[in-house]
């Protein structure tokens with residue numbers, strides 16, 4: 556989702572418009588457009604610590620995190636990355652104080668209202684993964700409408716993981732498979748990896764190539780457990796609200812230096 560204040564990148568990687576920061580231009584020049592990750596997934600961590608460090612309430616970190624999310628979507632759009640998945644609310648996040656949970660739900664409603672028209676205009680389609688049942692009715696309704704919007708020219712999918720947990724996603728898939736076997740729609744011998752994957756929330760999405768985690772923790776926290784089998788991990792101590800285009804491009808450059816062997820020699 557390009558905006559007026561970010562330099563635009565043409566198909567061959569040239570910068571047009573405003574001059575990019577030197578670090579950003581150098582990184583952009585280093586990125587091979589033919590070997591981009593198709594799907595990037597992000598664990599947006601560190602909002603609370605970002606706020607606490609500034610003597611602000613934790614929720615201010617979430618509010619500031621929205622700008623970082625916008626920047627990440629724009630960076631994907633500029634490069635031509637097709638899928639971006641972000642972990643916005645986990646199945647464990649209900650354990651947080653009620654006001655923080657309420658704030659996050661309101662923030663989500665607000666983000667959809669404010670950002671969706673621009674996203675659709677720029678070819679970004681929204682998708683939600685996770686269990687909608689526990690979400691407040693207003694959020695559920697808003698999301699149902701939002702995912703129906705189809706851009707004229709689809710350039711990118713922004714997938715938001717909401718009330719998402721990898722283990723509960725796998726258990727749900729097993730439940731649905733068992734039901735289909737019991738009802739005679741599927742034979743147990745037919746259940747291979749691709750059949751199983753088609754019962755996950757992410758059915759039809761490619762597996763993530765690159766998982767970025769901000770906030771410095773070295774764990775996957777129940778995120779895309781099935782899908783991350785061969786993903787490359789990139790972890791930064793930067794708190795999510797401070798994560799910007801330069802960090803994103805650093806992650807891409809580092810990803811491109813890795814040799815992905817998928818278990819082969």
Ligand code: FPP
Pocket residue numbers: 599600601602603604605617618620621624642643644645648659662663666715770795
């Ligand atoms: C983790 O930081 C972040 C979250 C649980 C929420 C992420 C939400 C946003 C970035 C807001 C914008 C997104 C949408 C879709 C509304 P943390 O609170 O666990 O940070 P900490 O580890 O420092 O406590």
